[in-house]
Every structure is written in C-alpha cells, then in structure tokens.
Amino acid sequence: MQSFTLQSVPLVKFGRGVYKNILEFITNASGNVLIITCNSFMKSGKADIIHKVAERIVHKVFFKITGGEPTVELIDSIVNEYRNLSIALVIAIGGGAVIDTGKAVSAMITVNDSVIHYLENVGDKNHPGTKIPFIALPTTSGTGSEVTKNAVIARTGIEGFKKSLRHDRFVPDVALIDPSLTDGLPPEITASCGMDAIAQLIESYISTKSTIFTDSIALPALIPALQGITQLCNSRFDDEELRDTLSYASYISGITLAHAGLGICHGIAGPMGGLFPIPHGVACANLLPSTISFTVESILKNRENNVTTLKKIGILGRALKENENETDENASRYFADFCEKLLENLPVRSLGKYGITSSDTVLIATASDNKNSPVKADTSMMSEMILRRI
Numbered sequence: 540m541q542s543f544t545l546q547s548v549p550l551v552k553f554g555r556g557v558y559k560n561i562l563e564f565i566t567n568a569s570g571n572v573l574i575i576t577c578n579s580f581m582k583s584g585k586a587d588i589i590h591k592v593a594e595r596i597v598h599k600v601f602f603k604i605t606g607g608e609p610t611v612e613l614i615d616s617i618v619n620e621y622r623n624l625s626i627a628l629v630i631a632i633g634g635g636a637v638i639d640t641g642k643a644v645s646a647m648i649t650v651n652d653s654v655i656h657y658l659e660n661v662g663d664k665n666h667p668g669t670k671i672p673f674i675a676l677p678t679t680s681g682t683g684s685e686v687t688k689n690a691v692i693a694r695t696g697i698e699g700f701k702k703s704l705r706h707d708r709f710v711p712d713v714a715l716i717d718p719s720l721t722d723g724l725p726p727e728i729t730a731s732c733g734m735d736a737i738a739q740l741i742e743s744y745i746s747t748k749s750t751i752f753t754d755s756i757a758l759p760a761l762i763p764a765l766q767g768i769t770q771l772c773n774s775r776f777d778d779e780e781l782r783d784t785l786s787y788a789s790y791i792s793g794i795t796l797a798h799a800g801l802g803i804c805h806g807i808a809g810p811m812g813g814l815f816p817i818p819h820g821v822a823c824a825n826l827l828p829s830t831i832s833f834t835v836e837s838i839l840k841n842r843e844n845n846v847t848t849l850k851k852i853g854i855l856g857r858a859l860k861e862n863e864n865e866t867d868e869n870a871s872r873y874f875a876d877f878c879e880k881l882l883e884n885l886p887v888r889s890l891g892k893y894g895i896t897s898s899d900t901v902l903i904a905t906a907s908d909n910k911n912s913p914v915k916a917d918t919s920m921m922s923e924m925i926l927r928r929i
Contacts, residue, residue, distance in 0.1 A: 543750035546797060547707060548686050549675070549714040553790065555783070558585065558676055558717040561630065562592045570627030571599045575617070575641040577606055577633040580678055585720065598627070605633075608693045608701075608812070608819065609640040614654045618647045630674045632720075634732065635682030635819070638675045639690040642711065643704050645673040646690075658692055658702040668708040675711040678720040680785040681732030681820050683739060683793020685714040691809075691819075699813035718786035722779070726772040730885040731820030733768045733785050737761065738823045739792035741831070741855075742802035745848050746911040753799040754851075756791050762858050764788035765877070769884045800911035803830040807921055810906035817893040824887040828878040829924040830916075835875040837914035839868060848913040891929040900925040 552560055565572050580586060581604065593600035601624070603617060617640070626648060631641025647654050649669040656662040675685035684690070689705035721729075740761040743753055763784045771781040807830075808822035835852060838845035849867050856870030857863055859877050895903070904921035916924070 541751050543752045543798070545752065547688070547710045548794060549711045551686065551714045551716060551790070553716045553787070555717060555719045555779070557715050558632075558720055559588065560715055561632075561674065561676065562588060564628065564630070564674055564713065565589065565592055565600060566596055568598060568628040570625045571601065572628045572630065573601045573603060573621050573624075573626045573644070574630045574632060575603045575605060575637060575644060576631070577637050577678070578604055580632050580720070583720075583723075599624075601626075605637060605640055608636045609643060609690065610693050610695075611653065611655045611658075613640065614643045614647060614692060617644050618654075622648050622651075626671055628674070629671050630676070632676040632678060634677065634679035634728075635684045635735075638677060638682070638684040638711075639692070641675065642673060642684065642690040642709055643692060645671040646704060646706070646709055654692060654704060657704055658700075659705060661700060661702050666704065666706050668706045670708060673709075673711050674713040674715065676715045676717065676720065677786070677789065679724060679728060679732040680718075680721055680782075680789035681735040683736065683789050683791070683796065685711055685716060686790060686793040687797050693813055695813060695816050697814070701809045701813040714790075716786055716790050718779070718783040721782050721786060722777075726776065727886045727888075728820075729785070730768065730772045730887050731818060731824050732789070733764065733771070733820075734824035734827060734882075734885070734887070735820040736785065736789040736792045737764050737768065738804045738827045739796045739801060740764070740788060741827070742804060742910075742912070743792070743795035743799040744855075745834070745851050745913055746799040746802060747913055748911050749799040753795045757795045758854070760788045760791035761855070765859060765881070769881060772885055802910050802912035803833070803907075803916055803921070803924075806910040806912070807903065807907040807925065811890075811895070811903050811925075814899070814903060814906070815893050815895050817890070817895070821887060821893070822890070824882060824885065825890050825928040826924060828875075828882050829927050831878045832875045833916055833920060833924065834912065834914050835871045839871065841914075845913060889928050890925065895925070895929055897926055897929055900929075
C-alpha cells in the first residue's frame with residue numbers, strides 16, 4: 540500500500556446548529572475575544588446570540604467587520620488595532636477570505652511586524668509559528684480554509700500577488716462547520732464558491748501527490764457536489780440537503796488540497812487574483828472546464844505515461860454518466876464535456892467582466908504554474924485557457 544502522512548487538522552464539528560457551540564468557547568476564553576466577520580453574518584440574526592452572551596461575561600468581545608480578500612494592509616491594520624487589547628481568542632465567521640483574515644491576524648498579533656515579511660516567495664523572515672487560539676466558522680462552501688494551515692494574502696495590481704502565510708501551527712484549533720450558515724447564499728456566490736471547492740477536489744484527486752488517503756475522501760465528496768450544484772443554484776435554491784453536501788465537499792477539499800496539492804486551474808487563478816480584482820471562486824469557476832479539457836486531451840495523447848490519471852478521470856465520468864460499462868476514454872471525454880456544460884448552467888460572470896482583456900492573457904499565464912497537475916501546460920496553452928472565458 541502507498542505510504543502517506545496525515546497532517547494536523549482542527550477539532551471539527553459538522554452539522555446544522557453547531558455554530559451555537561461558539562458560545563461555550565467565548566464564555567470560557569481566558570481574555571478578550573476578537574470576532575472577525577462580515578456584514579452578511581451580522582445582518583443574518585445569528586449574531587444576536589453572541590451579543591447576548593457578551594453582555595453576561597466579564598471579558599470583552601470585539602467585532603471587526605471586513606469584506607473582500609485579505610491584503611497586507613488589511614492584516615497589518617487589524618493587528619495594530621487589537622495587538623494591545625489582551626486578545627485571548629480570535630474567531631472568524633465568514634467566507635474563505637474572512638477566515639484567512641482571522642487566521643493571519645491570530646498569527647500576526649504575536650509578532651510585532653508586518654505580515655509581508657512572512658509571505659512565501661515575498662517575505663524575508665520565517666514566522667515562529669506562534670498564534671492566538673483561533674476558531675473558524677465558514678459561511679460559504681468554497682475554500683476549505685477552516686482546515687488548512689495557510690492564509691492567502693493579496694496585493695492587487697501590475698506587480699500584485701497572492702501568497703501564503705503558512706505554518707503547521709496555523710491550522711485552526713476548532714472548525715465549526717454549520718451548513719445552515721450558508722442558507723440563503725445568493726446563487727452567484729454559491730456557484731463560484733462551490734466551483735472552487737469542486738476544483739480543489741478534482742485537482743487534488745488527480746494530483747501527482749495524491750494518495751490512497753486523499754483519494755478515499757475526495758471521491759465520495761466530489762460526485763454529489765458535481766451532481767447537485769446546478770440544482771442548488773437554480774430550482775432547488777432552498778434545499779438544505781444540497782447545502783449540506785456542498786459544505787461537506789468544501790471541508791473535505793481543504794483536507795485534500797493540504798495533503799495532495801492542486802493543479803493548473805489554481806495555478807492560474809492565484810496569479811490572476813493578484814493582478815486583477817477578481818474573486819478567487821469566480822476565477823476558478825471560469826478556468827476549471829478548459830483546464831479539465833486540456834488534461835483529458837493530454838492524457839489521451841500520452842496514455843502510456845498517464846494510466847493512473849486516465850483511470851481516475853474515467854471513474855468520475857462513469858459515476859456522472861451512471862454507466863459502469865463505459866471505457867476510460869469515453870468516460871473521460873464525458874467528464875470533460877460535463878464540466879463545460881456545468882459552467883454554462885451556473886450564474887458565473889466571465890473573466891472580461893473583471894477588466895481582463897485578450898491582451899492580458901500572456902501576462903497572467905507567464906505568472907502562472909502547473910502546481911501538481913499530472914500534465915503540464917505551457918504559457919501559450921494557459922493563455923488560450925484564459926482567452927476562452929473573456
């Protein structure tokens with residue numbers, strides 16, 4: 540059997556209503572509590588129970604409202620605001636960007652410095668791994684950041700970047716994954732976040748670093764997510780079971796990406812988000828079909844060196860087509876077509892809506908990489924993938 544290593548994961552509580560467990564952690568905190576969240580959660584009514592608990596305890600509960608993807612300036616600003624306020628617990632309640640913000644703040648409060656000095660391939664220092672205890676509650680189903688050890692920090696512009704603040708100790712101490720927090724999420728956000736999770740599951744499943752462990756949890760989470768996301772964003776918008784399925788897929792995608800890595804879709808989406816103000820999930824949703832088509836065609840042209848990947852994608856195609864007798868080749872082509880049609884039926888805006896033009900494709904592609912993809916795309920091919928969705 541193939542060997543593998545299981546990295547640290549948080550204490551995870553999954554299910555409807557588990558967000559109320561946060562009250563116990565707030566009550567038992569040894570000092571002040573900083574809750575980093577978003578406007579949508581504050582307006583949902585679910586924040587009311589936290590306010591009621593805060594009125595009964597001795598220590599203070601601070602709320603910091605934020606929005607958009609975390610930047611160097613945002614992290615530094617929050618840290619400077621709360622560093623000297625005896626924060627004993629940081630809680631992030633929101634989408635992947637909010638959770639990454641909370642994760643970075645919990646790490647940087649302990650270090651009297653700017654976060655930029657500790658970002659991979661940007662900074663000049665190694666973080667000691669110290670942090671304030673951190674709890675994550677996702678309100679979208681996308682990044683899986685609630686179970687990973689890195690926070691993605693951005694700086695947008697011509698010299699922009701999206702780089703990770705990473706350390707084994709930055710994994711959240713607790714993840715409360717309550718699908719009810721995603722109820723009512725607009726179809727556009729449901730679609731883009733969901734496609735991010737789906738892309739992470741697919742890419743980690745066929746990654747060159749995949750293992751029997753990651754395969755065993757990725758596949759059962761991926762198939763129901765692929766089958767349900769279109770309905771969830773259209774006729775079954777209020778379906779709790781589909782919401783639960785996508786929340787679970789997002790959670791598992793965080794574990795599999797942490798252990799097996801990602802592929803071309805994320806290899807392009809990251810740099811794209813540094814150069815242009817495009818939400819990460821939107822970038823992934825736009826890029827996934829073309830990267831899958833490229834992968835399938837590449838492995839079919841070079842089957843002898845891609846036997847395992849062809850079999851894996853064949854499994855996906857047969858499961859979606861519900862035909863166990865289909866050949867690996869036909870099932871793989873079916874899977875590629877499925878991904879193309881999936882995007883067509885989801886409310887995802889094209890790349891051009893975010894200011895990306897045909898003249899920008901080479902710039903983005905040059906900054907991109909293949910990560911752990913089983914097949915490699917050159918700059919020209921990546922440019923074509925981007926161009927298809929402008």
